[in-house]
Amino acid sequence: MRKLSMDELNRVSVEKFNELDKIPLICVLDNIRSQHNIGSIFRTSDAFRIEELYLCGITATPPNREINKSALGATESVKWQYFEHTLQAIEKLRNEGYTIIAIEQAAGSIDLESYSHDPSARVALVFGNEVNGVSDEVMEEVDVCIEIPQFGTKHSFNVSVTAAIVMYQFFIKLKKKLL
Numbered sequence: 001m002r003k004l005s006m007d008e009l010n011r012v013s014v015e016k017f018n019e020l021d022k023i024p025l026i027c028v029l030d031n032i033r034s035q036h037n038i039g040s041i042f043r044t045s046d047a048f049r050i051e052e053l054y055l056c057g058i059t060a061t062p063p064n065r066e067i068n069k070s071a072l073g074a075t076e077s078v079k080w081q082y083f084e085h086t087l088q089a090i091e092k093l094r095n096e097g098y099t100i101i102a103i104e105q106a107a108g109s110i111d112l113e114s115y116s117h118d119p120s121a122r123v124a125l126v127f128g129n130e131v132n133g134v135s136d137e138v139m140e141e142v143d144v145c146i147e148i149p150q151f152g153t154k155h156s157f158n159v160s161v162t163a164a165i166v167m168y169q170f171f172i173k174l175k176k177k178l179l
Helices: 016-017 037-049 065-070 086-095 158-179
Strands: 023-030 050-054 080-083 097-105 125-129 143-148
Touching: 023 037, 023 086, 023 158, 037 050, 037 065, 037 158, 050 086, 080 086, 086 097, 086 125, 097 158, 125 158
Parallel strands: 023 050, 023 125, 050 080, 097 125, 097 143
Antiparallel strands: none
């Protein structure tokens, strides 16, 4: 076994990436404080061809040296918008017909693996702050809450890990639209 060279990976240019279809998924970052987490989420969004990121509240925005350390250029390929308040982003998404899904541990949450939706539906995933999770005011506005089951001594994943797990699960279900 040998690792593939960069040439063998057949990566597309940023210009070509921008022309490609994206999966109909917007990720909303609700007051993410770590710029490294933000950069990692940009990088994962690029990998799974996410439609767009909504950066809200204290979530830092590009251009930003600390975000770039983990994004590795994905801030150039992934479309994003900034909203001063997460509820502004939620209102915009709701007006555009998106199903709003919080990724959070909450009463009535649905196990990620069990969750299914109409593949033609437009979906927005809300990821919360590293300490407080998705804000209470946003939780009041979501349509669904999904939870990743965990079986260890800790009660949560890092937000960038959570985003990667959930985006991958949605990518698997929606990739037929792309490939």
